[in-house]
Amino acid sequence: MSESSSIETLAAILRAEIARLAPGDRLPSSRDLIVRHGVGPVTVARAIALLAAEGVVVTRPGSGTYVAPRRPRPTADAPDMSWxxxxxxxxxxxxxxxxxxxxxxxxxxxxxxxxxxxxxxQPTRALGAALARAARRPDAWHRAPTAGLAPLRAIFARLAGGAVGPEDVLVTGGAQGALSTLFRAIAPPGGPVLVESPTYPGALAAARAAGLRPVPVPVDDDGIRPDLLADAFAMTGARLMYCQPTVHNPTGAMLSPGRRRQIVDVARAAGAFLIEDDFARHLGHGAPLPRALVADDRDGTVVNLTSLTKPASPSLRIGAVIARGPVMRRLQAMRLVDDFFIARPLQEAAVELLSTPAWxxxxxxxxxxxxxxxxxxxxxxxxxxxxxxxxxxxxxxxxxxxxxxxxxxxxxxxxxxxxxxxxxxxxxxxxxxxxxxxxxxxxxxxxxxxxxxxxxxxxxxxxxxxxxxxx
Structure with missing residues (x-):
């Protein structure tokens, strides 16, 4: 019998036993199940994991496995959502x-x-103080500009460095939604988007939701390979690439200094945009991180995406897109369709947070x-x-x-x-x-x-x- 069938068989047996128990009852120990059913510990562990995923049992490490609370049965007049x-x-x-x-x-x-x-x-105290100061501003609840508050745009521009100015910054509600907007704004539905392989799953989901087809480009110890990137542009005709050159997720690789200019040049030669996901900008482990690709790009090839969510709090949904040229005007037009502007109190709190020594x-x-x-x-x-x-x-x-x-x-x-x-x-x-x-x-x-x-x-x-x- 294959391992997968053994797991399913044991899970079926345990479901039948659980049906006779009350919520909160403890199941036999893993050792007892191994002896009783003549299976290995991995089979027992995976069967328990399967039942836990189904919500049938609850595991408590160091204590045991228990019958989960019963889910209410659908009533006869329950609404039918099958349509x-x-x-x-x-x-x-x-x-x-x-x-x-x-x-x-x-x-x-x-x-x-x-x-x-x-x-x-998380900087909980500093966040609370920043939000309190922001709330006391007389214009805290006024409508915010479409592109974001001028002081916040200036801060993001300064953090990016180089020739980036406040006019190149669009304040966003975090990075994930902004990434989805970028995919919809730049690439036509059904088109290819080049991505590192492996890459951030949220980018794959956003690309596919936008109707795009992710095309993998392999990475090595120095990051994405420029030679294979050039081949991928030539073979697919893609006009968009998504990458994480600074602390790649998931591998942790850093795009080598020699390749940082190369991949921008490759994208520029292909007439394509390069989305630089700069999620780790504030997550260095002490040594300075390389500055963003966008800081040295004067042609509008690089579109930089950054956020305060990772280094601060999941609920500080404030980020920024840095872009130049017609693509920025398109992003601002999409803002008016999608959500008009980002909530001003949160933007004001971000300004307060980033402007103090506490940050x-x-x-x-x-x-x-x-x-x-x-x-x-x-x-x-x-x-x-x-x-x-x-x-x-x-x-x-x-x-x-x-x-x-x-x-x-x-x-x-x-x-x-x-x-x-x-x-x-x-x-x-x-x-x-x-x-x-x-x-x-x-x-x-x-x-x-x-x-x-x-x-x-x-x-x-x-x-x-x-x-x-x-x-």
Missing amino acids: QAVALAGRDSDTGGSDGTSETLPDGVIAMAGGYLHESL DRHLRTLGGALRERCATLADALAHEVPDWTLTRLPAGGLHLWLQLPSGSADSAVAAAARAHGVAVDAGARYYPAEPQGSYLRVGFAAAADLSELTAAASRLGAVAREAGRHR
Whole structure:
């Protein structure tokens, strides 16, 4: 019997047993299930993970597995929504690409998926003070300019550097929505968009929702390869490329100095735009990060995208697009169709936050904390999972990119990790086409503290040992 069928068989048996139990009843231990059903520990772990995903059971690491509260049965007069399946037919519903986990994890599960800071790393006090000062401004609730408040645009321009001016800045409601707007504004429906492989899943989802076709361009230790990028432009006729040259997500790679000008030149020669996702601009681990590509671009080839959400708080939905020429006028016109302007109180709060010494102190503290967390997790993983290969120690960002041993299925390992109380991201979702190996993205910023990171590494070690016994 195959492993997958064994998992389904055991899950079916457990569903029948759970139907006879009451919510809150404890299931037999994993050891008891192994002996009773004659299966391996990985089979038990994955069957439990499957039931947990279905909402049938709740796992509490260190305590056991319990019957979840019953879901109410549909009543006879429940509304029939089945007609919507026909009405929505033909519309892409790829919404699984977000990089920030929206689910509430069960108690005891350590968060190492998603892309936001733990509350202890967020500048909560400075945010509260900035919002309070903004609210006291007499014009705090006036309509904001379409392009954004002039002081905020000036701040974003200064942060970008080079010849970027306030007139080149459009304030946005974070980065994800702005990315979706950029894809719709620049590329025609059905057209190709070149992306790094692997890349940020939220970009893949936004591109597909805009009716675009992501085309992968491989990366190596120095980032995206300019030779293959030129080939991809020539073969597809693409007029748009999306990339993350500074602390690539998920690999953590940094586009080498020699390639930074090359890829801009390649895009310019193809008559194409280059979207520079600068999400990690404030997430360096101490050493200065390379300045944005847009700072040295005078032809309007580069469109830069940045945000305050990652380094501050998920709810500070303020970002900026930097662009020059007709594309900026098109983006401003789309703003009038989409949402008119970004809420002024939030923009005012962002101005207050970025204009005080507290912001610089926060960034210095954050950089040190991320560096310590990154090193702690890397050391713990080297001890607990020596067969998992850390591709690099990144100079910034929130994640590590780990290659699994040959023959490992990243989705199965991620499910087993969840069953052991650790939420990680399977690598396959970061590829626009076929994965080039089996990987996990493991975050170090969402956990509560260093002890949680070492505990998570220990739990992943148990996952690796169980998987090794069954390979």
